[in-house]
Structures are given as C-alpha cells and as structure tokens.
Amino acid sequence: MSRAVLLESFGGSEVLDLHEVPTPQAGPGQIRVRVTAAGLNPMDWFMTSDPDTAGRFGLSLPSGFGTDYAGIVDQVGAGVTGFAAGDRVFGGALSRAVADYVVIDAAGTIAVGGDAHHTPDGVDDRTAAALTIAGCTAAAALVVVNPGPGDTLLIGGAGGGVGVFTVQLARLTGARVIGTGSATSADALRALGAEPVVYGDGLADRLRALAPGGITAAIDLFGTDTVRVARELGVPDERITTIAAQVDGITPANGANAAPGAIEEIAHLVAAGRLRVPIAATFPVEQIRAAVDLQAGRHVHGKIVIDL
Structure with a gap:
C-alpha cells in the first residue's frame, strides 16, 4: 500500500x-x-x-x-x-x-x-x-507576445508562480520588464529582474510615468485588469495575452501548447544558474x-x- x-x-x-x-x-x-x-x-x-x-x-x-x-x-x-x-x-x-x-x-x-x-x-x-505547469505556461505566453530587445513588457500578477518564470524568461530575451504586484512584492519582483509597480486604481498613470516611451507588449497572469490597462496605453491586441481569462480579440496562452522542448530548456537554464x-x-x-x-x-x- x-x-x-x-x-x-x-x-x-x-x-x-x-x-x-x-x-x-x-x-x-x-x-x-x-x-x-x-x-x-x-x-x-x-x-x-x-x-x-x-x-x-x-x-x-x-x-x-x-x-x-x-x-x-x-x-x-x-x-x-x-x-x-x-x-x-x-x-x-x-x-x-x-x-x-x-x-x-x-x-x-x-x-x-x-x-x-x-x-x-x-x-x-x-x-x-x-x-512543469508554471514553466510551460510562461513559455507559451511569451511565444504569443514575442518580446525582445527594445520591448517594454508589462506583466500583470508578476509575483506569482507563473510570474517567476515569465519575468526571468522575458529578461533573457533582452526586454525591459515591468511587473504589477502588491506593495509588499516589490523586492521580490526586483530580485527577478522586473521593475515593480503597484496594481489597482491609477495603474495607467503610474505606467506612463515609469515608461514614458510606452508599453509594447503585455501578459496578464491574473485576470483582465492588465489587458484593460495595456489597451488604454495603446498596446495592440496581437501583443497581449492572458492565461486565466478569455478576452475577445486577445489570444490566450495555454501551457499545453508550449513548444516541444520548452520545459527541458527551462530545466537546463535552472541547472546553469540562469533562472531562479x-x-x-x-x-x-x-x-x-x-x-x-x-x-x-x-x-x-x-x-x-x-x-x-
């Protein structure tokens, strides 16, 4: 037994x-x-x-x-x-x-x-x-928005389990990453390589101040608030994705659709000390x-x- x-x-x-x-x-x-x-x-x-x-x-x-x-x-x-x-x-x-x-x-x-x-x-x-689940979900989300050098990527709910992977993998592409979270999560987000910003009322104004050059892509790991703000800031729908909600016009990400080999690559990044x-x-x-x-x-x- x-x-x-x-x-x-x-x-x-x-x-x-x-x-x-x-x-x-x-x-x-x-x-x-x-x-x-x-x-x-x-x-x-x-x-x-x-x-x-x-x-x-x-x-x-x-x-x-x-x-x-x-x-x-x-x-x-x-x-x-x-x-x-x-x-x-x-x-x-x-x-x-x-x-x-x-x-x-x-x-x-x-x-x-x-x-x-x-x-x-x-x-x-x-x-x-x-x-497995968080890594595959992060990999699938990043494929949708395809960040790279020159991008400023907004990640909503960046301090959670999927956010841990999404922030670091996005940073490895050369993108600038801004992550939403509570005030108490700021140090944890900085440790991952994200610039923290508090979610909630006034987020769009805080983002305009933090990134006057604009946000170019967005991933919502929690609901739909990040989608709404990203659209308000002019991010095109094809560079926005969600994992926990369906929004008309937005392509959702699903870990089941992660590219073959994605999770092995993540495991090897961990082994090499490049992903924490x-x-x-x-x-x-x-x-x-x-x-x-x-x-x-x-x-x-x-x-x-x-x-x-």
Missing part, C-alpha cells in the same frame, strides 16, 4: 484527505515514479472546486490532486526506452501527482497519461517539482490542506511544494 491525496467530493481544501491506496504498477509503455516532491499550482484547486469545472478537465470522483511532480523512476514497463530504474525525473500528471507513486505513460502528455523528463544534475527535486525558482514554502503531505489554503490566498511570492 502507499499514500495519495484524494477527493471524494469536489470543493475547497476541506475535501482533501490523505488515503492509503494500492500501490500502482507500471504496465507496458509506462514508468512508475516514486514521488519525492509535488508542486502546487492554482489550476490544481481550480479544477477540483466544483463538478462542472472538474468535468471540463475530464476529472471524476474519486479524484487525485496536484499535477507537478518530481522523483525517481522505480519501475519500468515493457517496451519503454529512454528511462531506467534510478533515473531522476520530473513532469506533470493531471490531478494525481500528490501521491507516493505515480504511473506515467513514457510517450504521454500531462493531460493524457502524464509526461516525464530527465531532471538535470544540479536541480533538486523540490525545484524540479515546481517547473523561489520556493516560498514547503509542507509535508499530511498538511496538504494548509498548503492549498496558503496558495489560494494568491499572495505567495514563488512556489509551494509538498514533500512526500
């Missing part, structure tokens, strides 16, 4: 419980990973918040929880190449990652069968467990409810990771 966080009804953190479950076995074309760390994302609790939302993601009860994982391959099914027992791996397994073991299709995707990537030397498991992944807090799996409550408050600067 092994442990897994399961939901027997959809709802908030109060429905999350740690259960003993039969240890899964790897079948043909699959690997089994002994999970050591699982990273949390807002999508985890959003997907499981109510039956209608869960249904849109193909989830049914009883359901697991969490998507990002890192660990060690401990079982390899027939026909699998490229992975061996003892390999360190990370990846995504939709709404089933917070468990002692996860079975992954070697040729799968995050949403269908899960996916796995080799963890580079120099990247610890907690960090690896924080990469702040871990805001870690929790033992027994404290899953407290971890989700902290993240759901949306004021954490960095990633939250569950230790298994």
Whole structure:
C-alpha cells in the first residue's frame, strides 16, 4: 500500500484527505515514479472546486490532486526506452501527482497519461517539482507576445508562480520588464529582474510615468485588469495575452501548447544558474490542506511544494 491525496467530493481544501491506496504498477509503455516532491499550482484547486469545472478537465470522483511532480523512476514497463530504474525525473500528471507513486505513460502528455523528463544534475527535486505547469505556461505566453530587445513588457500578477518564470524568461530575451504586484512584492519582483509597480486604481498613470516611451507588449497572469490597462496605453491586441481569462480579440496562452522542448530548456537554464525558482514554502503531505489554503490566498511570492 502507499499514500495519495484524494477527493471524494469536489470543493475547497476541506475535501482533501490523505488515503492509503494500492500501490500502482507500471504496465507496458509506462514508468512508475516514486514521488519525492509535488508542486502546487492554482489550476490544481481550480479544477477540483466544483463538478462542472472538474468535468471540463475530464476529472471524476474519486479524484487525485496536484499535477507537478518530481522523483525517481522505480519501475519500468515493457517496451519503454529512454528511462531506467534510478533515473531522476520530473513532469506533470493531471490531478494525481500528490501521491507516493505515480504511473506515467513514457510517450504521454500531462493531460493524457502524464509526461516525464530527465531532471538535470544540479536541480533538486523540490525545484524540479515546481517547473512543469508554471514553466510551460510562461513559455507559451511569451511565444504569443514575442518580446525582445527594445520591448517594454508589462506583466500583470508578476509575483506569482507563473510570474517567476515569465519575468526571468522575458529578461533573457533582452526586454525591459515591468511587473504589477502588491506593495509588499516589490523586492521580490526586483530580485527577478522586473521593475515593480503597484496594481489597482491609477495603474495607467503610474505606467506612463515609469515608461514614458510606452508599453509594447503585455501578459496578464491574473485576470483582465492588465489587458484593460495595456489597451488604454495603446498596446495592440496581437501583443497581449492572458492565461486565466478569455478576452475577445486577445489570444490566450495555454501551457499545453508550449513548444516541444520548452520545459527541458527551462530545466537546463535552472541547472546553469540562469533562472531562479523561489520556493516560498514547503509542507509535508499530511498538511496538504494548509498548503492549498496558503496558495489560494494568491499572495505567495514563488512556489509551494509538498514533500512526500
């Protein structure tokens, strides 16, 4: 037997419980990973918040929880190449990652069968467990707006889990980055390479003062306020994207559409010390409810990771 966080009804953190479950076995074309760390994302609790939302993601009860994982391959099914027992791996397994073991299709995707990537030397498991969803989402958003030298990119909600990656990857393109956040997030944003600006009423005026030459592209990581302000400042719709809202005329970004190899590139940037992944807090799996409550408050600067 092994442990897994399961939901027997959809709802908030109060429905999350740690259960003993039969240890899964790897079948043909699959690997089994002994999970050591699982990273949390807002999508985890959003997907499981109510039956209608869960249904849109193909989830049914009883359901697991969490998507990002890192660990060690401990079982390899027939026909699998490229992975061996003892390999360190990370990846995504939709709404089933917070468990002692996860079975992954070697040729799968995050949403269908899960996916796995080799963890580079120099990247610890907690960090690896924080990469997949946020990293892929950031990469996909940057493809839409395509920043580069000469651009001034506005990132709304820059201090969150996806923002950590988006800011740094944008800076690596040579773009100037301005990130919105609370007053208390200013130091964290500066540490990532962004110029902080407080969100809320008067944002457009603050941006005019900070960037008199104008904003040339914008990514809204939280809702639609950054989209509205970017349009007010004359940013064309084709250089604006969202990840958490649909806006007519704006192309949304989805981590599932990240370019092949994007997450491996991010992992290697981390290993090379060119991309930093702040871990805001870690929790033992027994404290899953407290971890989700902290993240759901949306004021954490960095990633939250569950230790298994």
